[in-house]
Amino acid sequence: MGSVRKASAWLGLVDDNDDERYYDDDYAEGQESGEAWVTDPRVKVASETAEEKGRRIGTVTPDSFRDARGIGELFRDGVPVIINLTSMEPADAKRVVDFAAGLTFGLRGTIERVATRVFLLTPANTEIVSGEAAGRQTDGFFNQS
Numbered sequence: 358m359g360s361v362r363k364a365s366a367w368l369g370l371v372d373d374n375d376d377e378r379y380y381d382d383d384y385a386e387g388q389e390s391g392e393a394w395v396t397d398p399r400v401k402v403a404s405e406t407a408e409e410k411g412r413r414i415g416t417v418t419p420d421s422f423r424d425a426r427g428i429g430e431l432f433r434d435g436v437p438v439i440i441n442l443t444s445m446e447p448a449d450a451k452r453v454v455d456f457a458a459g460l461t462f463g464l465r466g467t468i469e470r471v472a473t474r475v476f477l478l479t480p481a482n483t484e485i486v487s488g489e490a491a492g493r494q495t496d497g498f499f500n501q502s
Contacts (some may be wrong), residue, residue, distance in 0.1 A: 385465070414438070415431040415437065417431070428453070430482065436480075437479045440475065442454070465481040467485070
C-alpha cells in the first residue's frame, strides 16, 4: 500500500481493505491458470504438454529392492525409466534387474544396459535413437586419417 493510499485510508476516504482484494484477485488468477508455485528447488513440476507428448523420462536410483515398485509404476504409465543401480548391493541389484526384465517382457517393452549398473527401460511405443550417425567414418577424427 502506497503512502498516499495509506493516508487516504487513515482519513477514511478509501476502504482500507482494497489492497487485500487486489492481492486475492491476483492469487485467484494464478490458481485458475494452473500455475504452480514451488519454493523447494528439489521439487520438479511436470508440465502437462510434456506429459501429453510423451517427453517424460523417469530416473530412479533405488537403495533397496523395495524401490522396485516405483520403477514399475512409472513404466506401467508409459514413462521410459533410467535405473541407476550403482548404490545398491550386488544381490539386490540383480533382483531389481530381474524385476525390470520381467516388467519389460510383460508390457512388451525393452531393457538396455546403458553403462555399468545403469539400465534403460523403454515402453513398447518408444523408439531409441542411437547417437551415432549412419555412414560416419570411425577410423579417424573428422577428415583426418
